[in-house]
Amino acid sequence: MSTLSTDLLLHRAGAKSYWRGLTYRDAVLELRVHSRHVAALVRGNDDYAVSLSWDGSLLVGECSCPYGDEGFFCKHCVAVGLVLLEQGTDVPPSDAEDVELRSHLASLNAEALRELLYEHAARDAPLRARIMRATNPSAN
Template sequence: MTHTLGFTENDLRRLAGSRSFNGGLGYRSAVSRLDVGDGAITATVDGTDAYEVELTEDEDGGLTGWCDCPYGREGNFCKHCVAVGLTVLGQAGSVPRQRSAAASRTRLLDAWLESRTRGGNCSSWYGSSSPVTVSCAAAWSCARQPPRRTPASSASAS
């Protein structure tokens, strides 16, 4: 699995420590909105509150975790990060397909945004008779919205 993802269960255990790792085991069923992107894995984990989690693999194979729970905001690799990591490891077979789809969506959006900055319109993408052209303005508006969170602190693998 390491070749597919770049991290293992042992990496999660090392980053989190035994207490957070064991806590994360019980939160696997609380993971929702899992998105395995080209450069990051994001999810929501329902605990005391709904916590946003992001895992990022660097080019050297290290794993970085960010969570907006109190312990995660202190720069710790928390149980919520562990739960997301374990969930992804459990779905390792589908990760390459999910990452490919994410990269494709990113390329399509980048190309579409580029066409909009050059004065293009949605008709050039979908044809003037396409029903998609009707929602062009709405899609442009959504694409300009700020990201829903700003990264705080994180923990890195060594």
């Protein structure tokens, strides 16, 4: 498992975004550590939604700022990472049990679950194929 560090943030963002991210630490709002990712709101010219997660050993940062929208690991992602380090917190591993998601799914009724699954499977060919191959345990 990979570990969050200042060196990793510098490597992912590059020197310019890293140093700019240092000045945004106080702008990190609503930081939440979820089962498989970290989400935060970072105040800038607007309020930007930031998410940090692992893809294997690669730290992935997503941000709704213009630079982040282009796929770059931006200063807002750096700021969130630095706040996590200051708190002694890491980005959870990508294979962690997502208790929050399981709990929410358990609270939904069957029709709502079918609709959500249909919406995603209609756009995701591999998911659709998995569903079509699945056997119905109640039919046995």
